[in-house]
Amino acid sequence: MPSKCQPTGGRIVTSAARSRLYLLVLGRLPRPHDGGEGTPPDQLIVDLLGSREFAVSTAEPLLDGCYDAPIDLCDPDLQSWAEQTFSLETAPQQPRLTVLARVLGSQMVATHRIRAEAPWSAGALSHALQSFAGEAPLAERDLDPLQIFARVADGIEILDLAGITTGDATGGVRLAATGGSVLFRLSQAGPSAFCRLDLGMAIDGGEGSASLAVDYGDGFSDAHVLRLAPRGRRRYPVFLAAPDRIRHVRWELTAPGQLARPLLLKARPLSRNAVENTLRPIVGARATGWLDDHTLPTLRPGDPEAQAFRLSRRLSRDLGGHVNGERGYEDWLAWTAGSHAAARHDPSGRSPGFDLMMRVEPSQLSSARATLASLRCQTYPFWTVKVVLIGACPDEAVGSLASVIEDCERVTLLHRPPNSTWAAAFNLALAGATGDWLACLLPGDLLAADALAEVAAHLGGNPDLRFVYADHDRLDAEGLRKDPTFKPDFSPEALLGFDYVERPAFMRVDDVRAVGGWREVAAEGVGYDLTLRITSRLAPAAIGHLSRVLLHAGCGTDAVHGTPGLATILREHLARTRVEMRVDPVPGVGLHLRHRPTRPAPTVSLIVPTRDRADLLGLCVRSIITHTAYDDYEVIVVNNDSREPETQELFESWRSDPRIRVVDQPGPFNFALLNNRAVDLCHGEVVGLINNDVEINSPDWLTDMALWALHPGIGCVGSKLLFPDRRVQHGGVIVGVGGVAAHSHKFSEGDAIGYGRRLALVHNVSAVTAACLLIRRSLYEAVGGLDESLPVLFNDVDFCLKVDAAGYRNIVCPFHPLIHHESSSRGRDVTAAQLARLRTETEIMTRKWGNRLHRDPYYSPNLTRIHENFDYNWI
Structure with missing residues (x-):
């Protein structure tokens, strides 16, 4: 017999030793990239469900603004729990919640939907849960497969089921040995540019798989099939372009002999603006042009059905994350097939032989x-x-x-x-x-x-x-x-x-x-x-x-890379081009180039802005003094309104060291301004911008970087930076990734050689982080220094792009990685003011650099613009 919950004197007691309650929080929750304030969705779930009485699983992203958080119940007092946890949700900015609760023992008892236009009260929740617990189990006569699917359907018309039969009193269905399929059409497509289709099926005791076939009027074709990658409990968001062209959709499921429960089958129209807004956090300011560049059927001539399917596949892959999820090269080749127009010979033009x-x-x-x-x-x-x-x-x-x-x-x-x-x-x-x-x-x-x-x-x-x-x-x-x-x-x-x-x-x-x-x-x-x-x-x-x-x-x-024969070839090349460098082969990797030290060594001015944080600043300056073997350098600490006694004591301890100067620059924190003022005061031919949370641990770091900065044609020189756990924090900056820019290879292992050997050999980049950046002082001044209208973010990227535009090449010198305790002193951008600043500085970069942010010459367009991991570009 299935377990059954009965209300007893204001309490809900379950006879099962262990039951489970699911809460699905639906509705758009404020997100940092929207600039809205409010609790992040995953943290909201933890706040709502974080009672001592429950083992709360990690909130899992389900759909747009929808999170699923299972809770294990062990005969608790739900009213007490409701009063304890749901009283947290009182902030007026929180969205309307729709809670879908399922109490499960050995089998599902019932399903009930509860809606609230205002924040929950503990009493309302308790009453709703007690009412729900008293519902009778579903009757056998109610378990027609079409009715079961209709219970979870919205915005579609189900036409037929194949290979799907009635399951049992749990409200599930069974798939035939060859699998099953649901044929339906969109009932709310209308003239909208896009449609979002949400599918969900829980399959017990098996992996299973699923796919979606689209019929544009000429029947179903293998060319128009989206493979849905398994994820969690089989929930898939799919984005379809030009829904008015779609006649039928077939959802195909494969889980032979398994019991399944339909969870969701919902379609809703989306405007072009809505899709652009969803794209914007991924591709930044390119969102509008992205749709044009990827053959929106209503904008481009040609084969509209093929274009609609290609765009649907790309949107689903990167916005939904569930389509063709293997991310293998073979899948990528199939994904991009037909995306390049075949080159044709023009007999009227010059034909090279x-x-x-x-x-x-x-x-x-x-x-x-x-x-x-x-x-x-x-x-x-x-x-x-x-x-x-x-x-x-x-x-x-x-x-x-x-x-x-x-x-x-x-x-x-x-x-x-x-x-x-x-x-x-x-x-x-x-x-x-x-x-x-x-x-x-x-x-x-x-x-x-x-x-x-x-x-x-x-x-x-x-x-x-x-x-x-x-x-x-x-x-x-x-x-x-x-x-x-x-x-x-x-x-x-x-x-x-x-x-x-x-x-x-x-x-x-x-x-x-x-x-x-x-x-x-x-x-x-x-x-x-x-x-x-x-x-x-x-x-x-x-x-x-x-x-x-x-x-x-x-x-x-x-x-073959890094052999003595290749080293000889490069030495001869350098001799021909009159470049004094030492070449050491790194077997299997490549050639390590180091400049021969010059005498006298040029003075290097290392600029370290700070506001308190004596612990980080002391470690930074002490590591420079202790580990730097370079002959001639000075450290300029720019004091920006430090107030803590520990910081003042640290400044006082440096008075007797001629290598360290502390200069005051009061006022609101502006990283660009602090460095610009320090450059005006420095003595060096080369200036180095150093964050106060960087730790030096290699004696030759400054020798190699300073000599590269003096090399003809070179602009900014950056270093490989590691987190304290020895994973990569910075291997150069890729512009355009994540909207404006991102650090390449972030979170890679510190001893990895990187994509194209970039973590092991000197290479060209569009930009480097100012956490450790060296450049000739004359060039720094020639391009106007850091842009003070970018006080915190992107001023280093902007600076490097100015250097690049002036005809100089920026590089990363990775042979002496430094430790970066990233953003320890500044913190993360989470407040409303910080998010507003992020929007403002992003707009400045977009307005200033335009298409330069869309095409990094040192990063292939075949690689992702979303992450820093050199995955394939699925957009």
Whole structure:
């Protein structure tokens, strides 16, 4: 028999040893990014349910403004509990609550909805719960599957159920062995631009899965299916674009033989403005343009159904977080399929010719045939391939190479004796080159079918380019694509650490001949050497990057990094370019570059603003004095209205140390102003901005960073910063992530090499944090210093962007990570004033930098704009 609750003298007593009460708090709760005040949703749940009598699980995000918090009940007095906990909810700004309560013993007893237009009173809640507890269990005759689904449906019309039968008195249903489906149509779509569909199904004792198929009028198609990733108790928010085009929707469930309970099946129309407001916390000021950029069907011509589904999938993936949740590369490829228009050859324009070159040893003939087969599929017509055969190859095998390509005139077979070097082989091919551009391939590399067409189109739109490279991925032993390498735009300092360009790289034939072709160097570095020699002769504007995967590197063709041979190549390159640096190979990673110390060393002024917090400030300054091996530096502590006796005592203790000066700058806290005033007073050729919560723990940190700051062409120099637990706090700043900017690799392990080796090698970035930033004083003053209209947030990002706009490159030097006790002295932005300031400074950055915040040249558009973890971009 199911357990049953009975009201007894104002108390609710359950006969089950353990029951559960669910409270679903519905309604939009104030959120920090909206600028509204109020308790965050998860904390509100804890406040409401945080009684000693209950084991409260962590509040789980369910839907927009909806949180689910289960409570385990052990025969409690609910009226007493109500008086204790719900008296907390008295603030007038709290939203209306809808509470859906289910008391569960061994089986579900009943379901009841309670509404309140005003904050709850303890008595009202107690009465409602007692009334609910006295309801009779659902009767067998009421358990028609359609009626069960209708109980949880809103805004839809259920048309049919397939593979779903009546369960039992618990109010559940059973799915057939092959699963079940619910066919319905939207009853409230109207002329709205979007529709939000919320689905929920609890499945007992099994994982199960679900998907959503959309019929735009021509029936259901595999091309219009959203796979719903399991999450919690199977609740899915889905966003559908152009709902007026949708004829039917089918919700398919797979949980063979399992008992299921429908929880939610609700549709509601959404305006374009509502979707923009939901997007804004994710993509910031781009929210409006985001919808235009991603083919809103009502705005773009073409195939409206395909555009509607693509936009629906992207919105659901990033706003709902439940669609295609595996986040694998294969899923991302399917996700982005068709998002790029195929490049087409314009016969009326200038058509560049490509010479493709490949060196083949006898053991590589099979792989070479696969490469040639990929060339046969090229959509662009103007290319030839030169295959340099090394040593004796069977005549039959050689003949099969040319036969792979139907037009044999495209293929030239050249022969070299055994053990012929890479340089000799490629120079032989270069001698017969007749095209404008060349690229080298390795046996087993597969070019994407539109690779040459994409490059040709890019060159047509950028006639000044003389060197172009694209992204690539790799093939495993089964020929499946994996490990995409999404490269930055041209990054000169990153290229000194390792050959991030790799393949495919397209070079002007006359430029290759001008530098003398390939040199006799270490085999693993022959391409790297040529890339260094050509790019060093070109202006940055002549070097282009296509953020498309145009080559699939063959199995076993992985690049080699950090070898002595590559170190020799880089040392020769630095000697040619007259740069005095030491090069140390880091096996498997790349090359560590350090400037040779100069004499006399330039003076560095380290500026540390503070307001009290003697504990942090003392640790910061003491660590600088104790651990810095640099010869000539000063520490300028900018005192901004410190009042605590401990801070005054600390200032007094530094009076006898000539390396430390304390200067007073009273007034409201303005990080930009404090640093600008200190720069006016400093003596150094190089200035360093240091937070008072940074701890130095490496003697060479300042030597490396200061010498990089003096390097020609370099602007701001930042350091890798770690949290006290040794996870990454800052590995450079990516603009556009999270709206304005975010720290890359945040929360990565401190010893990780990072995406593209960015946590292990010097690399270019758009910006660095002012928690540790060094720059030449003359350049600091030339760009006008920090913008004092940005007193707290983003002044460092703005400053770095000004330096970048002036033609200087910002870098991160990660070899000596520092400890950052992040925001310990300033705290978090949680008050109304802080949130208002955040909005104001965000608006300033958006107005000032516009599209520059939407495209970070050192961060691929194929990577997420939401998080700092280099995940794929699902928008």
